[in-house]
Every structure is written in C-alpha cells, then in structure tokens.
Amino acid sequence: MRPEDMRNPSMLTGDVEVVVRELAVLNEAKTPPYVLEDGVEASDVLRLKYRYLDLRRPSLQRNIILRHKAAGSVRRYLDSHGFIDVETPVLTKSTPEGARDYLVPSRVFPGKCYALPQSPQLFKQLLMVSGFDRYYQIVKCFRDEDLRADRQPEFTQIDIEMSFVEMDDILNITETMIVNLFRETIGVNLPVPFRRMTYEEAMEDYGTDRPDTRFGMKLKDISDIVAGSDFRVFASTLAEGGVVKAFAVKAPHGFSRKDLDSFSDVVADFGAKGVLWARLEGDGWKSSLSKFLQASRFDAMGQRLDMKPGDIALIIAAPKNTANASLSALRLHVAGRLGLIDPNAFSALWVTDFPLLEWSEEDKRLVSVHHPFTAPMPDDLPLLPSDPGKVRSQAYDMVINGSEVGGGSIRIHTPEIQKQVFEAIGLGEEEARIKFGFLLDALQYGAPPHGGIAFGLDRLTMILTHAASIRDVIAFPKTQKAYCVMTDAPSEVSPAQLAELGLKYGKEG
C-alpha cells in the first residue's frame, strides 16, 4: 500500500501502489504523432490518418462501445418480438429515383454494373411477399451524395418491415424499441407516447419537417395582419402568393442593432432577402417597420405572438418555402445563441401525413417525396390523376432533437396502385417493367399489406453520445469528400484490372 501522505486524490490511480516482481517489454511503441487525450484537438487529417491511435481516446472508445450497446439493444428487442434478421444483397441493381448510386462494374458482363444498395427497400418488401412477416436487418447503405456533419457515404440502417400492419402498429412497436434503446444505453426514459404532428403542422409551426421541440418560439403566419399595408415588401410578397411569418423571442435577449442585422446573413443562404424586427416596449413599438405599419397592426401581431414588453418579433416576408426554411434556420440560430437548448433534454416525436409527391424543378416532373413504393392515403387516392400534389402519403418520420432519425411508410401492395403512382411520376409502363418488373410481378402473387421503417444507427448514436459529428460514432469514417485518409481509398487500380472489366478512363480521370 502506498504511504498515506503520498495518495493523490486528483488521479484515478492515485491510491494504487504497484509492486513490480518481473518486468517484460512485450512490444516497443513509437512516440504517437500527437497527444491522444480528450480535450487535446488535432487536425482531422491527422486524426483520420492515425485512426487506430485516435480510437484510443476515451471519448471515442465510449462512443464506439455505446454504439455496440445500441445495436445490441435493438437486436434483443426485435428478436424478442419475432423479427427475423435476413441479409440482402450488397451487389444489386441500380435503381432510378433517389440518390446517386455507387457502381461496381461487372467482369462477366462487360459494360454492365451492379449498384451498392441505397437501402434494402425492395428486398424487404419481397420478403413480405415471401411470408417473413417480421423482418429486420442492421445493414450498411450507400449513397453517393455530398456529405454533411451527419452524413457519410456509407451508413448503417436499422431496417424493419412488417406484414398485415397499419401505420399505428409500426409507430407503436418501433417507438417502444427507441424508448428501450435510450433506457438501456444511457438510462434516459423518454416520455411516451411520442407527440405526433402532421407534416403540415410541422411546416406551419416550425418551418421544417424535422422540428426541434426542445424549445419554443413557434412560427406564426401574420400575412392576414399585414395584408393591405403600405409596406411594399409585404404587399409584393403577398401579391405573388408569398407569406409573412414571424416568431417572438422572449426578453431578455439583449439583441443589438448589429445582432439584428446579422440575422439577415443567417437567412441569406435560404433565400430570404432580410429579417425585419419589431420590439414591444412599455410605451409602444420600436421596429424597422415603424414608418410603414400602423400601431393597430403591430398590436395584432403582438397578440398573435403572445408578446410581452421587451420581447422582439423576427419577421420574414418571402415565398412560403423560403420563409419557412429561413425562419426555421433563424429559430435554431437564435436558440443556440441564447442557450435555450438544454443539452441534456431529448425531444422525440413523429411527423406524419407527408405529401406523396412534389414538383421537381430540376427534373420538370413530379417526384416521390419518400420513395415510389409509398402508399397514398386511401382518402386522397381519387386526387391522384387530377391533383397529384395534394395527395398525402402513409409516410412517417421519427424526429429527435431536430434530427430525422428514422423514416418509413406503409407500402403499396397492389400492382394497380403501384402502376398509378409510377404513372404520376412519369415512369412509363415499359420503363417501370425494365426497372421494377420483379416488384410488379411479386405484387401479383398475393402480396400482403405491409410497411416498415428504417432508423439511422449513426444518427441515433450521435444523439445518445452528444457527438457533434457522425465521424465520432464510426470507427473508420471518411472525409467530407468521401476519402479515406488512412487507407487512401479510393485509389487507382492497375490497367490490367481495368481491362478485365472492359473499362478505360479518359484523360480527365
């Protein structure tokens, strides 16, 4: 035992005295390229190059272990509820609609390619036709799109599908799965049932389909209040079918004129031209709009936004989508600045009733909001030929802390409706047959009503560990350009390998 006066309570091992009987060096170690301690930051390139060392950091160890526990919790839950883990192909067929595919050229079929799956979507539906009425898989998915802090080119889904179910069945069973997950991994009991919100409500109140409900500042439409005013920005916006929306920030916020001006920069990325403001003071309104708006209109706005003296309203006039996107971003920005988000709070909810289709300006046609196998709401089906944009789908997302952690839908299970939807997105019968013939065939053999959902294991783990980057919950992640610093992938291959595949790259690469 170490002498009493030499205990060091500030160290984890400060009470321990080691008595050496024998000492052997098992392997010598070089000096690490950087300090491997939490709190000591190194550049991302360096960390990724020596990922095997970086993973020694206590925080990363903790994240990776927690991820393992999360996957285990999900497996135990699904196993005990009769779900069967079935593997699906990784070398599969490229599908139109959706993300860019990662392609794998075939040696045996020169000029043809496999694609890595964006998700096992079609296979899990086919498993329902096969009679495996409860399927799950924790599986890699691949999407060749530009990355973000919560997106990697390969990521892991908790993929689930069930037969003879309706939306509520899937929501209920997976909600319990997530509640279990939080309890078993971090000891947090999420309040149940999760709040449910329609897509329309989410857009109206939060300007986004993945609202962060850990704080207030809901959006309000004040178009009717400012309609008919002299202010040209409002008049022209409303005349062109746009909206004027706002949210109120409670005092004390301490916003200076400079702060208020800076908000226009925040929303610029989302297309809004600027942010207007109006502060309620003891004796009236102070505002960038005072010259243009009568006091009665200010009062009506204050009432709608439930404002007290000192509170300030932030206002945007723009086309509806622009106003929503801008206010949603501004709301998050303001909440972050004012510290309104409790880092230890978790707010989980369901968003339902997504639209089935939306207009794509790029493709000049309607495209699926979720995917083309999503079932329309039966009540809305008659609208499909006449007013397809109005048709709601049986799709749903789970949102936690403003992050979309899962999404799914009840699927189309009859060939007739599937054909109608393909038609609506401009997928001709012949083309549909070439691309999805196997699905259309399968639906003709008594496919049961079915539906499912997929959760992002990476994002769930981020939330559980409070990780700021998806790279902190993946053992061997890639950079924002999908490059692996450690292995140097992607890399050049030999001319012989290319020749075998019948490939030849041009000079540009």
Added chain:
RNA sequence: GGGGGCGUAGUUAAGAUCGGUUAUAACGCCGGCCUGUCACGCCGGAGGUCGCGAGUUCAAGUCUCGUCGCUCCCGCCA
C-alpha cells in the same frame, strides 16, 4: 455546382489590422542531473518549404490572384 471558416516546428497555438533584423511559446523529442514518482523538477539542445504556385515590392508568414487539403452550410441526400 455555390458560400463561409481553417492551414505557421512532431503537436497545439501566437505572429497577419500596420509588409522590415535571427518567425515566438507551450507540450512533445534528444542529451545531462536528480534515491518517492504520479502534469515530477533543474540544466542544455535539436527541430520550420509559414499547405502549394504565381504576382506586387528593395523586402511577403503578413498584400493580390490561383490552387490543394480539412471543415461547416446551401443545392443534393427517393
């Protein structure tokens, strides 16, 4: 495809507004000293393509342009 931030010893940072002698510090590394250390201490030392390339200038880490890498965001991600 577009916008923002960052890039200086092995590492993390300062120096950049205002161009000017030999680019500074901490940690790490190397050598020496120290018979109770635990963020040991003391003495000494090595270590730099200031991401890269042009340009302006008598002179560039510093100014200009381009480019590469990392990162955050928009578009994109059924």
